[in-house]
Amino acid sequence: MTSARPAGGVRSLGASLLDDVLAETLDPAYAQAAAARAARGEQRAPSRWGGQVLVALVMVVAGLLIAVTYDQAAAKAQGRQEVRAALVRDIQARSELGDELAGQLDELRVEVSRTSDDLLAATTEGQRALDALARAEQGTAALAVTGPGLLITLANAEAEADDDPVGGTSEADPRGRVQDGDLQLVVNALWAAGAEAISINGQRLGPTSAIRFAGEAVLVDFRPVTNPYEVRAIGDPDALAREFLLDAEVQSLAAVSLNFGLRFDFAKEEELSLPAAGSPELRSAELLDTRRAAGTDPTPGG
């Protein structure tokens, strides 16, 4: 209100607002009070005790406000760190517990299978069941296997050296990445070529395994596998390689990978060892007609 305006020219409202903000740093009320005092003929503000105490009190409040706010900000930063540390501890403890339980599960599973083997081996009927079970386990990838086979490596195209990582297209060409379909194609071709067992990056494929895309990652059985993808297949290496390379889809994949710089290698291996797939879920069970003993009743769930 009392600020001096530069003379001349029409000033816009915005400019005058900015002028006010920049020029009027002191509360105009002080000047008004001084003017009122001058009009009343007083020289200075009377230094009453009440006013002094009030000012001191307000300053105490201001100091309190500053200290409390500082405390709060500091506590917040510290609290965040504490929470993070606690979460990390929690995660570690939980994953340790999970590992321990998985170990226990493995032990118990071994015990169960040994006990059932022992029981079944006693009778001829049991022996037959045992053989069937062994075949079934082979088929469901429940056992770890070793043997000769093929090692196929698929990898994303390397980023070109003259690619600008900052500007330009930040997204890599999706065609330069291995897709879930490529892996599915390779795996299917391997099955068709007579592979007995297949794993991707150490993840054994069972009959119900799925290979999918989730965002950027390829999921095998809902567990992410990352570039480069190593597909191991057990079977007669020569026959496998022959059949695999004759597959029309594999040939087109090879052409595509040549075009877009994907890595697509394969090698015959003397000795491959594939782990067992994750524990199979019990999905269905049926009563045996021959023995309706209480012990063989299927229990729901499992």
Added chain:
Amino acid sequence: MIPILGLAAGVLLGLVFDPTVPLWLQPYLPIAVVAALDAVFGGFRARLDGIFDAKVFVISFVSNVVVAALIVFLGDQLGVGAQLSTAVVVVLGIRIFGNAAAIRRHVFRA
């Protein structure tokens, strides 16, 4: 002298007793502090200008703090809390800066 002692006493009290602030009030503390700083700097400058007035100082302090917090509260209700906080901080920051410059001119005659 007394006001400066008061400020120091307030800081000490806050640090020693560490009072807990209700949760709903916490978001408005920083903006209230900036408003308080503006009032304190304004009062100091007015004192140096020789026009200090206790009544004006107290009223400007209280209204500054309350209005700043209210503006931010209103902004929060309208969904523009962050922007309004920025606006308040910019305006008060300019005023604090201007007052600090005036105080500097008084103290150092430069």
